[in-house]
Every structure is written in C-alpha cells, then in structure tokens.
Amino acid sequence: MQFKGTEKYIATSALQIAVNAAIHLEKPLLVKGEPGTGKTLLAHELAKALDKKIITWHIKSTTTAQQGLYEYDAVARLRDSQLGDRDVTDIEQYIKRGKLWEAFQQDESVILLIDEIDKADIEFPNDLLLELDKMEFYVYELQKTIKATKRPIVIITSNNEKELPDAFLRRCLFHYISFPDSKTMKDIVDVHFPDIEEQLVGEALRVFYSMREINGMKKKPSTSELIDWIRLLIWEKKDYDALKELDVKFQNPPYLESLLKNEQDVELLQDFQKYYGKR
C-alpha cells in the first residue's frame, strides 16, 4: 500500500513518505499548513488512490469527543416507554453511532478524516487519546467495548488556531505542507488544466507569486485561490497578452476578488500601488 499522489493531486516526496509512514506505523497523520494548500483534499485523494471509503468528521467549536463515538437518546427512550411504541429494553436502538464508531465497524480499513481539529474546545484532542491509540472505546449503556476490526487510516488537519496538547501530538506523525515552489505549482496547475497554454501559466504564476511577496497580507492567496483564478481567466478567454505587461506594483490583476479574500488586503494592495505610483 503505497501512496504516490493522484492524477489530480501532486504530493511532494516528503508528503508521500509521511503518508506511507502513517499507514505502516498505524498512527494518525497530523497535517498542518497555510489555508488552501490541500490538507483536506489529501485525505480525499488518498482514499481515491488506495480505493478506500472515506469517513469525514468535521469538527466545529461545539463538537465534543463523545459525539464522535456515540450519543444516547434518553428522551426518545423515555417517550417510547410512555407510548409503548418500541421495545424499550433494546437500548441499542437509542444509541446513535458517531463517526469513529462508523469507521471502526467497517469490514475494510477506511480513511478517517478528522477535519480542523483545532476548531473544537482546547481539551477535545485529550478526550480522544485512548480511542485513537487503541482504536477502541467503551459504551456504558450497552456495557461493551467497540473495537476496530480493521484499523482506519486517520488523517487529522489543523489550521493552528489553537495549540494541540503534547500527549496528543506524541501519538501522531506530523507533516507541515509548505507552500509549493513555482515548479511544483506549475505541476499542480497542469493537472487541473491539462490544455492550458504554457505562456499563460508562466505569466499567471509570475503575477501570483508577486502578489504573495507583498508583506503584511492577512491572508496570502494560496493554491486554491490560484486554481479559481486561472479557471476564471480561462473562462473569460483571457490570454497571455492580458497578463504579459501586468505588474502588481502599478495595476490590479483581473478578477482580483478571487485572489484576495478580505478588504484589508485589497486596501493594502492599493497602498502598495500608491507607494510605487508616486516614485
């Protein structure tokens, strides 16, 4: 079982090794990196490459670890006991299975994506230590232990909004997806737009990287913005000439709104241009 990237996903050799190590060592892989560098996509593409099912658990600020395991609906059981609808001695029907349980009971090993783990409460990762380590948990209501038949491959993404506890980190392999250099970026563009003109890519990347070089951006445009932007360029049939002479020091690139996502950054670009315009 070796991951080499897919047709639509260029994985650097470092990322490939990290993924393969995670698979062989049966450890969760924690992936960090700038927003838009393909952290979540990695899990989906890994599932495609290995031809496995993917189970996604999106974490929100209100998510608790228990929700990933199971939820016991006591009220429904109480109601049924009054109305006599169902057999209330069968507790199992009032237990709602969470994503981890779902992943554990698959016949084949699956990819379990725990997306944006840093969104949850600061203690959240600590509550999952044993579950991710031993791949089992105990259900009090049923008095039985749920154990993974086949260990799922766990991919965890984080945007670094909160630091994760050491005990949790200790159990993970770590990979930081650094921003792609222009050569890798060209490969990425090529897999998304196989028919694109060579020159257009060159110019688009030049403009894109010069945008990223402006200091003080709150959110630098990243891979996903670049892909959207090029899609717009192609859709509007902009060609190489439209970008050839373009210098972000003096003028805005077309479809600026797809590259810069907040008004402070647009303002910053304007200030930047004013500064160069005066000289």
Next chain:
Amino acid sequence: MFFEFLYQLRGQGIPASLHEYLNLMDALSKNVIQPDVNEFYVLSRAIFVKSENQLDAFDRVFDAWFKEKMKLPPINLLNAFNPEWLKKNLLHGLSPEEKKAIEEFGDFDALMDRLKELLKEQNEEHNKGNKWIGTGGTSPFGSGGYNPKGHRLGNKSAGNRTAVKVWENRTFKNLSGNTEINTRNIKVALKYLRHFSREGLPTELNLDKTIDKTSQNAGMLDIVMQPSKKNKVKVLMLMDVGGSMDDHIAVCEQLFSAAKYEFKHLEFFYFHNCIYEHVWPDNRLRWTKRIPTIELMHKFGKDYKFIIVGDAAMSPYELYFKGGGIDQNNEIPGIHWMQMLSKHFKHFIWLNPIPETNWNFFETVDILRKFTNYRMFPTTINGLIAGMKCLKNPKKSYKKDIWGDF
C-alpha cells in the same frame, strides 16, 4: 547509532522520547522508505517533529548529526568487496549505452579488478579527482561524476537534488522564531476563572427535575428542559504600555491573546504607568479616542472581574502627587483613582510581569501590593492560577513571602 541523534534533538528542545525512537525503528524495519538519506530525513522529521516551529531546530540537529556521521572512519570496502554481488546488482539497471561503456573499458571483470585495486590503495575520503573513488570526479568510480564510463557508488544522483541540500536550506527558518507561541498553558490557567451559569433558551434535558416532575405526574412523562451551561465571566482588563513595560511586551501579548480566546466578555483598555483621568482602547488613537476612567465604572458593573496588568514600577510622586502623571497633568493623584476603582470592582487583581523576587526593589510595587491587599501576582503560570482563584473568591489573597522560596 540513532540514540545520539535522539539526545541531540532533545538538547535542542524537541521533545523526542523513546516512543518516537521505537516508531522510527518500526518504520525502518517495515521498509517504509528506500535506503536513502533524503527519505530518512523526511521520515525522521515526520516522526520527531510535532509542530512547524520545531522544524528549523530539527534541520539544524540533523545537519550537525549527519556531518558528524560522515566523518566516521569509512568501512573497509575491501573486506566487503563482492564482485558477484556487484555484477548482479550493477548490470541489472544499466542502459545499453552504459553496457557498451563497460565493454570500452575491457569487460566487467577488468572493471572490477581495477575497482579492487583502487580500494586497496585508497584509504581516505576523496572527492573531485580523476583517479580515486569519491564524488564529482572523472574517475570511473564514485558518484556525481563526468566520466561516461563511470559508475555511481553510493549517492543516488548528482546535482541540485542531493540530500544534504534539503536540510541545509533550512526552509522553515522563519517559522521557528524565538517567540514561544505556546499560549496553551496560559489558557489552561485562565480556565480557573470560568463561571458557568444557565441563561437563554432551554435546550438541555434536566434529568433530576424530569424525574421529579414525572413522579409527581403519577408516571406520565413530564420533561423539564434547561438552558445549557455557558461561561458567563466578564472581564475588564487594563494594561500598562510603554516605558518600562516594553521589556514585557512578549508576555503581555501572550496573555492578551490567551485572554481574548478564553473570555467571551473581555473589555480591554490601556494606560501608561498609572491610571488617571483617562484610559484608551487603542494605542494608535491614544490622544483622540479616550475614555474617562469615571465612565469605566459607570459602564461596567460590579460583576466584572477587574485585572490590571502592569509592572507598577514608577516614581512615588506619579502615584501620590497632583500632576504627577508622566505625560499628563492630572488633577487627582493616581492613588485616588486606584482607590475608586478598587472600591467599585470587588473582584480585583494585579498581574505583574516583573519576577516576584525583584518586587522588593521597587517602592511602588510594594505600596500597590499592600494597596491591593496582597492580590498582586507574577505572570507565571502558577501566579496566574493563584490570581484566577483569588478573582473568584474575594476573600483570598496572596501573602506568600516573596523571599520564602530562597
């Protein structure tokens, strides 16, 4: 051989342990990587490094360790020399041109004889020559060379993808930085101030009351709902800026970012050295957008927890004299403002970034410490925890003798 590496990593603050070491051994035994130093670098990085701000330290350690290892006396190649093995493995991957090149030299056996001869003569590392085995030369043996008849020994390829370069570049330099961004333990300390209360829409089942009500209802179900618990603590924070506080900017920033995250109701203002008529919410607008201190007391009720962050190191006249303010002509001495504030806010503590052991060197620190009824705390984790406990319980104080630890 890797133990040394492990200890070097620990020496540079990467929390590597036996656990990671065993993982590395496990990965190596499972052949996760090719026997290639580049891949080994990536694999060990994935295992030992747990956060992007450790990447730079890791690169430095790896570089040093790797260079050290390269200095080891070379293995006696002659003893390990096995022409049969070489023939099997070398000829396997050769292109027709390369095979032809061997024939140019003579035949394979002639080549091997020459290699053996050279191994006998050479007893040190040797690069860039035309005879010895090494790198970047024109002898038929070695790696990264220019001899069309040459054969690569060891290294995978020449040019800019060589392994050493990857970590020597220290790509992650700017992510490391010297500022420790670990605010996690500060957040955990601030948690002690959590004050849970139930307000708002009833969304949770109250089990006890439901059972009571149902029993009263002769067994017919009567569900009682209640609002969920939320952290309702309200905090007013005043922070000293400029002058002597410049030394403590880092710790104040950490404290501020942790507080902003932990407290949903956080009001935040600045002052300089001592509190007088005005405070301000934004340092850039200090002279245009000021809030009268009186207004603070009107606007924020007694239920606000009041935290002053400052070094309290000033001249006594800044505290006691009219017009003693360092950059303003105040009509009321600072100590009076302090009194008014501490009277209004029952829950009041002072956090002082100066280390506790140095408090005695400043007269005003001592004065204010007594003034706050010994509710001044150092900005260490333990100090924060003690402070948060005191904020919750106005009766507590922090009288510990500051020389007690010596």
